[in-house]
Amino acid sequence: MERGGGVQEQLVSWATAQPEKPCIIEAETEKTLTYKHCLAAVQATRRLLGDEPRCILMALPGGVANAVLWLSALTGGHTLVPVAPDAPAQELNLVAGKFPPDVVIVERPEVAEGLVCQGARFLSHADCLAIIDNASLAEPLLPAVEGWVCLMTSGSTGEPKGVVLGERQVVWTADHIRQSHQLTSEDRGLTVLPFHHINAPVVSLCASLLAGSTVIIAPRFSRTHFWGWVERHHITWASIVPTILALLLRTEKPAFLPGALRFVRTASAPLPALQLRQFEQQFGIPVIETYGLTEAASQVCANLVPPGRHVPGSVGKPVGVSLRICRPRTSEGAQPLQDVSPGETGEVCIAGACVIASYVGDQGKGAFQDGWFRTGDLGYQDAEGYIYLTGRIREVINRGGENIAPREIEEALLAHPNILEVAVVGQPDPLYGEQVVAHLVLGEPWTPALEHSLRTYCAGCLSRSKIPSVFLPIDALPRTHNGKIDRQSLRRKQASHEQREADANVA
8 A cells, every 4th residue: 555645545545445444443342443434434523523623622531432533633624622531620621711612522411511611512422423323425525634633741840731733743653653663454553541642542543544454442541451452352562651561560471472462562651671671571572662752743762663673771763753862951041952972861852744843822932942842851872873761851850969860760779679669859958959759659568677678779779879868658659641750749749748747846
């Protein structure tokens, strides 16, 4: 099949070449759309939405309806604003205030109660499914018109920002994902990630569509059902995040593995190299670490899939973008972009057809410079071109003038047998500027003996300045919707803990 064209062109081509092949399957219900039915459903949904460009606020779980609405917006000239399916009315009203919708799509009619969206048309999940189920290709195809999607960045280290991506940017990235993961029409991909973030709709839905393959969509991750879905649906690749990988490490290896499963792919947050190796040893399945950004319509770097070489600890090589490592920004204002020496750590900067030129409302102007996007991520590139991320500029801890990357400490602590998860942040200190604080999810109760064991362990693998001053055991690490550690929340918890201790001392 000749590549090129947008979503509709590819969908029409595959619906002609393999009309009865499954395009989308729901993991739980096994509801299936063939390529022919998917094309008809997209056309019917576009007729429902109308010819005029609409702003569509959508709060639906992952599944057939969500996927069809993504494709309908991208090919029908509309702007889709997806939000979490469980978003409360207050959050929906906040989003609607920023992006006034013409159409609001929610899971159940009662969810619409309390929403202030003057003049908007309301549709439920059931309304959308009725349109999809009854769709046919009796009428002539509507011409394709480039649509848009508006997403919010994670806000894990600062305020969330609005990102608007066009169909061409989505297709550009999706096709490079198809190529880098060597997807063919024989593949069957599983996604358990939410459709109000960039990963699932681009990495799983659109890349699968461009390959003419099948995507299996679960509304959410389930540790109980994950391996069952992989076996029942003959999954060849799965898109997950490091949090899910860590949870799967607590499951037994199913007897059917490897089955058809070629690899699992991780993104959205750094993957500790130790956990990658543990997963591959435990399940015998390659783990392909990647690096993506909402601002670039998802994938920016990727490791090679087997039989190619993938490198634990690296996010792979740039794919579909130009990338350079520059001297990080400082608080003194904009400086010219200046590349660091080979192998030296600096700020990852990218440019390319998939990269946005600005945020909504012109937020974060300083991130866009001379045609390059300054990601805020720190990393280095080795002699073979592999990229290694070391952290975020805002996450770096300055202890007595020494810059400390939290990830190095986190990787070291994860090798301790009693630590399940860890996040390291800085704590203000009157003498050193900042101290190192480790938030720990433990496999056993916290005791003075365990703390002594940790300090002895750290002394053997970390320099003195990097050893945490404080260990704080917690039940679970706070995370954003796309799996990144919410360090802002950790700092608030930390400040609250310090205040309680101060009050106790005064009392």
